[in-house]
Amino acid sequence: MLVTEAEIVERTHQIGSQITSDLAGEVPLLIGVLKGSVIFIADLMRAIGGPVEIDFLAVSSYGKETTSTGVVKILKDVDNEIAGRHVVLVEDIVDSGLTLRYLMGYLEAKQPATVRTCALLLRQGQHNDDLDIDYVGFSLPPAFVVGYGLDARQKYRNLPYIAEYTGD
Numbered sequence: 001m002l003v004t005e006a007e008i009v010e011r012t013h014q015i016g017s018q019i020t021s022d023l024a025g026e027v028p029l030l031i032g033v034l035k036g037s038v039i040f041i042a043d044l045m046r047a048i049g050g051p052v053e054i055d056f057l058a059v060s061s062y063g064k065e066t067t068s069t070g071v072v073k074i075l076k077d078v079d080n081e082i083a084g085r086h087v088v089l090v091e092d093i094v095d096s097g098l099t100l101r102y103l104m105g106y107l108e109a110k111q112p113a114t115v116r117t118c119a120l121l122l123r124q125g126q127h128n129d130d131l132d133i134d135y136v137g138f139s140l141p142p143a144f145v146v147g148y149g150l151d152a153r154q155k156y157r158n159l160p161y162i163a164e165y166t167g168d
């Protein structure tokens with residue numbers, strides 16, 4: 001186990017409070033990247049005081065090709081009009097940062113008032129240091145992880161904690 005359920009609860013509340021104060025007087029629009037972020041976004045929105053909306057994007061998982069190009073295919077677009085909105089893009093884990101970087105550009109083109117980024121997990125040592133993520137839950141060593149929404153071949157998303165995946 002790398003991050004316990006209690007640690008996730010505590011950190012999610014801290015981030016929720018931070019978003020509440022950073023966007024005081026606004027209605028934040030949380031945009032989760034399917035499917036890994038669903039459990040985190042469900043808890044995060046309940047840790048935000050006041051009105052908040054959610055939406056989702058689905059992207060193709062990157063293969064070798066997209067790793068080199070940085071292009072991510074949008075499989076499901078947002079439903080909301082985001083021009084003028086205060087958007088928080090919510091990711092489960094940032095590894096290379098390609099998904100986050102691409103989606104930032106994609107959302108910024110829709111002219112929101114602001115776009116912030118939130119990642120439950122940040123994998124260290126993946127040359128993603130230059131990414132300026134506004135809210136990071138936990139920084140993790142370079143191990144493949146599952147639980148709390150993250151999967152290994154679609155399994156283990158329902159674990160209430162984050163664990164290193166060492167095989168079925």
Ligand code: IMP
Pocket residue numbers: 033036062091092093094095096097098099100143144145146150151152
């Ligand atoms: P990036 O574009 O390299 O930052 O990859 C981010 C995406 O890869 C995440 O949203 C996850 O869907 C997936 N991913 C990366 N590392 C892991 C992991 O350790 N467990 C589960 N999914 C992961």
